Amino acid sequence: MWLLARSTRHAWSIARLSKQRSSYARAKSTSVVAWGAFVDRFASKRCDTENPYLEAHARSRPTQLALDTLFDGPVDASIQISAMGAGMRHALVAGTVLSNGKLQTKLAGFGLNESYQLGHAHIDATIDRFGKPVISHVDGTVEQIACGREHSAMVVKGVDGARRVLVCGNNAYGQLGLGGLKTKSSDGLRRHVLSELTMLNDLLFDSEEPVKVQCGLDHTVVLTNKGRVFAMGWGDDGQLGTSLQASADQPMRVVSLEETPITDISSSTDFTLALSVEGRVFYWGNAEYGQCMVGKKIDKILTRMEVPFDIRVKGIAAGGCHSLLLTESGQVFVCGYGALGLGPEHISTLLPMPIKGFGNIEAIFASTDRCLAVDKEHHVYSWGLGNSAGRLGDGTVATNTFTPTLISIDHLSPAGPCLVALGNDIALIASL
Template structure:
């Protein structure tokens, strides 16, 4: 009997979420399965192929990415509208989704609708991937950093403003062992194994922490803060969050929506300690488009910043310029968090997955398109729900009769049809494909 019980417990533990990541309007989860190894599930907006299911359809519920079956994926990371996954046994990084500016690392700017290997990184041992709005970075096991994608403000750290369609090594870190990197919209931050903090890229709001509002084309070391060594870093769209070895949290950059958490809406040009959480030891941080989240070592979650869609998770839709405690059923303790642009994901010790915030594309995973301002458990992914046992796979068409349409056909301009062009400040894209009007790139 004892043996049978142990087997049941092992099977229960095996079907669980081990990692989650949130993009602009999509979400991804890494699942541990006892018989088939790890699997990857995605849901939300699929317009640019970022879900990896081979089509451009949104998914309102988590759906297994069949192309990653048996690939031994150990990490998943969302960019705004693209996604990456790393296979440890295969020493292979995969990417898919919106390809403009080379953010997928495939040597071109094409959108990709199923996971494809980044051939330039084949065989490279990677310990961490960071994805921003339009650029990516990989930290290798030897502490080096490679970057690729959009580079109009120097966010790749290569000393120029030229985009890179393939991964390139950041030479400025030669002789420096990098521990982790974080990517914002157009800026990047890093902490080294020695506890030093670096910033580069777009710096208009002081989000590089260097005391001014200038861009940097190569990584520059941030002045030592309170004699502290830094161990964690995260980027929001235009703000940065870092944590010291003593567990203190510091923020800097843009704070129009209170995303720095200092009780006001003032920008900070250098790291500024978050006094409201000074009595807590911070174990994890994440930055959204204009909101921030911090997880304490005792499993409590605090949120602050822009809250129009309830992404802070405290039951209202009012912006908060100071940390607010996010409550969970039965006071469950948290183990992992991830901020999307307008939504948030969290995993509890009980292996339940919660989401809240913007739901218009199904990115919350509840089978609907409803916004929520408090955490709601994603039934299909949670141990207290169906425990990852009732998910569809991308090899199954969830909406029979629908056919896949190529990107150029989806966005082709109908003859004699006038397509309204938004102001240049709202558009993104390199404009190289005449069949894809810039209006596609507007994000609401």
């Protein structure tokens, strides 16, 4: 069962998706704007007119970040932001540079770090969360990042050209996929350094490699270039799609998808969406709010179920109690409860409904109870329930935004966003 007390949000980047998975793939970026929790420390300019009701460290409007502050030192002029992720109340930003003929990534983390979800070996869990960022170094290029409640995962292309998954943070339910939970050792319950998901490598075919990771509350899902899906972690609500109401401390293949090559995945609190090459949508996990899009509420869906949707889908986004679908024509359909964008009179629906008058959309993103969308003219829209830490990004004290609202972003380049990371209380957008 998903509860607000357990809420987190996975946030995800889009720059590494192929055109088949998403048409929203753009060049690497060099500028980052952000809003929400912990952002003020890294702002390039101080703000004297910020909302006095906000948390002291927050920003309620998109704010350009100073990269030298974010990466805790002078930044090479050639640095490119290759990936970003945001979770419950932590975020990671990857900056890649060419050093001595090899690509290397500097990983900056900020926010909560009680379970070492920021991925640093020598940092006290009681770090001043409003102070300096946590810095790690990775050989190669970090291509994509996902953040959960208290864990993080990323796809890294090494200097040898091979891709692998690195994980860190809380492992109490096996969400890091490293095995060894039966020992109950402190090292098994959380991992304070970036660790390779080696158990996944043993399950891959020749020439198969990971291309995307997603983090829910306490589970992780991995997509490979062969269209196969693996899951690990908390499974009481069917989050792993294995037909078992059980957790797993190592990667488990979602066998029910074997005959259906998958091109994209989106995972949030306690459920997962998957998109096939034919534009079909599959669902598994908790569905008690009707976000499964089948016309009824279902407590737990233990194995993949196809969503009966007749329109070809090109984009998916899993929120907390709601699901979003993006059609090839640029229309957004929503289902479930909460941040639907349908207006204050419609906060619940058991079947997908279109957001009327809202089209030409190119990418969608969802968090626990908020959403972002980017249209083909690179405008960014926000809506959702609750505005803690100014997370809706409109600069107001409004508690809820029931319909898509245009967000003013002064420092966004004309080329539009390259990467978007949407977390529970943090949002980041990178552009050229």
